[in-house]
Amino acid sequence: MNAPVRRGACPSLSTPMATGDGLLVRLSPLEGGLTPAQLAGLSAAAKRYGNGMMEVSARGSLQIRGLDSASVGDLTQAVDRLGIAVREGVPVETGPLAGRDPDEVADPRDLVAKIRHRIVEGKLSGRLAPKVSVIVDGGGRLPLDGIIADIRLAAMATGRWQIAIGGTTTTARPVATVDEARAAQLVLALLEAIAMKGRTARGRDLAAADLVALGICLPRGPSEPQHVPMTGVSHPVGILALKPTGFALGIALPFGQIRADDMSAMADSAGKVGAKEIRLAPGRGLLFLPAGESVLAVDDLREAANRLDFVTDKDDPRLAIVACAGQPACAAGNVATRTVGAGVAKATPHLLDGSFRLHLSGCEKRCAAPTGAAWVLVGGRDGSCALFDESDGASTAIADVAPDEAAAAFARLDAAFARHGKTGERAAAFLARQDRAEIASLLRGDPQ
Numbered sequence: 310m311n312a313p314v315r316r317g318a319c320p321s322l323s324t325p326m327a328t329g330d331g332l333l334v335r336l337s338p339l340e341g342g343l344t345p346a347q348l349a350g351l352s353a354a355a356k357r358y359g360n361g362m363m364e365v366s367a368r369g370s371l372q373i374r375g376l377d378s379a380s381v382g383d384l385t386q387a388v389d390r391l392g393i394a395v396r397e398g399v400p401v402e403t404g405p406l407a408g409r410d411p412d413e414v415a416d417p418r419d420l421v422a423k424i425r426h427r428i429v430e431g432k433l434s435g436r437l438a439p440k441v442s443v444i445v446d447g448g449g450r451l452p453l454d455g456i457i458a459d460i461r462l463a464a465m466a467t468g469r470w471q472i473a474i475g476g477t478t479t480t481a482r483p484v485a486t487v488d489e490a491r492a493a494q495l496v497l498a499l500l501e502a503i504a505m506k507g508r509t510a511r512g513r514d515l516a517a518a519d520l521v522a523l524g525i526c527l528p529r530g531p532s533e534p535q536h537v538p539m540t541g542v543s544h545p546v547g548i549l550a551l552k553p554t555g556f557a558l559g560i561a562l563p564f565g566q567i568r569a570d571d572m573s574a575m576a577d578s579a580g581k582v583g584a585k586e587i588r589l590a591p592g593r594g595l596l597f598l599p600a601g602e603s604v605l606a607v608d609d610l611r612e613a614a615n616r617l618d619f620v621t622d623k624d625d626p627r628l629a630i631v632a633c634a635g636q637p638a639c640a641a642g643n644v645a646t647r648t649v650g651a652g653v654a655k656a657t658p659h660l661l662d663g664s665f666r667l668h669l670s671g672c673e674k675r676c677a678a679p680t681g682a683a684w685v686l687v688g689g690r691d692g693s694c695a696l697f698d699e700s701d702g703a704s705t706a707i708a709d710v711a712p713d714e715a716a717a718a719f720a721r722l723d724a725a726f727a728r729h730g731k732t733g734e735r736a737a738a739f740l741a742r743q744d745r746a747e748i749a750s751l752l753r754g755d756p757q
């Protein structure tokens with residue numbers, strides 16, 4: 310079986326994407342998560358048919374790299390043998406703890422099922438742009454506020470759902486607040502309107518006239534309260550309470566990537582300590598849930614994760630770094646981004662405090678770019694790196710930083726923040742008030 314290859318689409322088992330290290334497949338379980346045995350089986354398949362590297366994306370999908378057109382078929386058969394039903398078509402995403410989060414405003418699962426059914430019934434997947442997506446966010450400990458979607462639904466305390474189009478919670482345009490019975494119907498109508506604009510259209514392309522044609526009355530004055538971004542965290546790391554009882558353990562993959570052997574070892578450890586379900590989580594994470602009301606041996610599982618170099622501490626500087634595959638995984642990479650990232654993380658215990666993100670890109674394509682990255686370190690063809698400040702929406706060059714000197718360069722900046730930062734000041738605020746020339750001087754190691 311040779312799978313068709315597409316560029317510019319969201320990669321899946323049926324439509325893998327060509328990358329610098331072969332074909333990439335992205336998959337998400339249709340419902341819930343994976344058993345430890347299923348994750349171990351996927352890890353074995355990733356090693357056998359790919360290059361042995363596995364990733365969890367910023368949106369919480371599992372990625373397997375280094376495949377070819379023949380081995381994609383082998384992987385598909387392995388997924389089928391493991392009994393994993395994967396999502397295809399238009400993604401309708403919800404939080405990883407949906408239905409189990411004691412802090413969620415509403416359980417979104419029934420609404421998600423209705424929307425998915427109507428998308429299939431309306432045969433919309435083939436008529437929409439490959440990256441069109443829907444988010445149904447019930448809120449809670451792990452909200453989806455920072456993830457971009459064409460249509461997003463957010464649970465309101467009033468028992469209704471706010472519908473917005475084209476962006477994150479902060480940037481999307483609210484168009485209606487409706488009850489659950491109307492929400493699925495309106496989402497389908499909005500997707501139909503997007504499809505009518507052509508195969509490249511997105512939610513942001515819907516004009517006021519398109520919305521009025523659907524019977525949506527855009528507010529001209531005060532309306533009911535808007536959805537307020539939740540106070541949850543942007544990563545899944547930590548011990549999380551569940552309803553009706555129990556706790557889950559959240560960990561993250563370092564820079565979103567781990568060797569298949571280590572993922573398999575983690576799955577085996579999870580099964581031994583009582584985890585029955587492993588959910589993929591936005592923020593490049595994994596959530597380990599117990600069966601029913603049984604108790605998960607959280608400390609033992611976290612110790613196993615530490616041994617395998619997963620991120621288990623919410624203050625780990627690696628959570629502030631986003632890196633593409635880089636060398637040697639990607640043939641297009643000019644720099645070993647993850648090696649650079651590991652060095653920078655160890656050298657910056659103060660600077661990488663979560664107030665801004667550093668994006669490491671192995672080439673000019675800037676793959677894996679997160680929403681709202683403040684600084685970007687880009688690998689050039691000559692093996693050097695250029696650092697850019699993108700905190701204000703522009704892209705301003707700061708300094709050239711050699712990959713093997715990046716850790717020392719950022720250590721100097723970290724020391725300056727530790728010495729001169731104001732009491733209670735976050736790193737992003739400190740950097741914003743510094744002259745770029747002074748930052749460049751610190752990075753270069755000029756005599757002070």
